[in-house]
Amino acid sequence: MTASSLSGRELAVSIRAQTAAAAVAQAEAGPPPGLAIVIATGDESSAWYVRSVAKAAQQAGITCTVHDRTLGDGSADAAVTALSEKLTALSADDAVHGIILQTPLPAAAKGAGLASLIAPGKDVDGANPVSLGRLAAGLPAFAPATAEAVIALLEHYQVQVSGTLAAVVGRSTVVGKPAALLLDRNATVTICHSRTPDLAGVTSGADIIVAAAGRAGLITAEYVKPGAVVVDVGTNVSGDGSLTGDVDSESVSEKAGALSPVPGGVGPVTTALLLQHTVQAAAGLQGRP
Numbered sequence: 001m002t003a004s005s006l007s008g009r010e011l012a013v014s015i016r017a018q019t020a021a022a023a024v025a026q027a028e029a030g031p032p033p034g035l036a037i038v039i040a041t042g043d044e045s046s047a048w049y050v051r052s053v054a055k056a057a058q059q060a061g062i063t064c065t066v067h068d069r070t071l072g073d074g075s076a077d078a079a080v081t082a083l084s085e086k087l088t089a090l091s092a093d094d095a096v097h098g099i100i101l102q103t104p105l106p107a108a109a110k111g112a113g114l115a116s117l118i119a120p121g122k123d124v125d126g127a128n129p130v131s132l133g134r135l136a137a138g139l140p141a142f143a144p145a146t147a148e149a150v151i152a153l154l155e156h157y158q159v160q161v162s163g164t165l166a167a168v169v170g171r172s173t174v175v176g177k178p179a180a181l182l183l184d185r186n187a188t189v190t191i192c193h194s195r196t197p198d199l200a201g202v203t204s205g206a207d208i209i210v211a212a213a214g215r216a217g218l219i220t221a222e223y224v225k226p227g228a229v230v231v232d233v234g235t236n237v238s239g240d241g242s243l244t245g246d247v248d249s250e251s252v253s254e255k256a257g258a259l260s261p262v263p264g265g266v267g268p269v270t271t272a273l274l275l276q277h278t279v280q281a282a283a284g285l286q287g288r289p
């Protein structure tokens with residue numbers, strides 16, 4: 001068996017075209033939608049991602065500003081204060097409709113609850129605990145764009161989710177915890193992490209695997225049930241600068257029914273959804289349940 005490709009490019013183009021049309025309409029009636037990205041470390045893959053989101057935003061007619069609050073060897077308090085002040089200011093700025101607090105954060109800022117400073121109506125990447133709580137309760141909120149991109153990709157390819165067993169590898173708030181989105185669609189979800197015993201035993205029983213561990217090539221053929229649908233969220237920068245996923249695509253594509261590529265799978269859809277959320281936020285909407 002050779003797995004079919006769950007490319008995200010076509011879907012992303014369609015979402016971005018709709019978003020650009022909505023952004024043009026908004027700009028005719030008032031100020032254009034505005035997205036602000038706050039970065040706090042010099043992480044290489046994160047910088048690459050921010051550049052691609054900023055470029056896509058400009059192409060869609062969304063004003064995008066990047067606020068670098070990377071501190072050299074500043075104190076922990078200074079890091080938290082600088083980020084807090086920026087997030088508070090952006091939340092109060094009428095020209096800004098969407099705010100992204102880019103991870104990773106400096107060690108000092110982890111656990112500081114910074115995302116709760118993002119106004120929920122501008123929380124286009126679903127980072128504020130209010131958004132995550134509303135999502136878990138099935139209320140309208142912006143979901144983390146990556147988690148929503150996984151669902152959007154499955155829906156685009158008409159993959160049946162209801163009644164399936166799904167294994168999510170990774171429990172971050174970006175991907176793992178929003179597994180509620182799969183649960184809402186009536187999958188039975190197992191969330192795995194670094195201390196899950198017999199990971200291959202769990203994933204090889206799943207109809208749908210979402211790999212989001214940030215470990216290049218972790219998911220090999222032995223982790224996969226024949227015919228399973230595998231969504232690769234991982235983006236790992238190789239020594240030569242290229243991107244690879246968490247899935248060993250060579251072996252898994254011989255066994256899975258469908259596999260999303262890296263790059264070109266979840267990534268472009270995530271970016272497109274961030275822009276869509278920004279335009280929705282500018283229109284006073286708050287995501288989907």
Ligand code: NAP
Binds near residue numbers: 045146196213235271
């Ligand atoms: P993260 O916060 O570091 O979380 C990684 C998760 O994977 C943790 O829950 C960790 O378990 C688990 N894990 C690590 N090694 C494991 C192993 N060997 N077996 C099982 N579980 C393991 O990372 P993240 O922010 O969620 O990102 C995950 C990946 O997705 C990264 O490659 C990132 O670059 C990528 N990403 C892609 C997009 C996109 O749009 N395509 C967007 C965001 C992130 P513990 O909790 O036990 O440590």
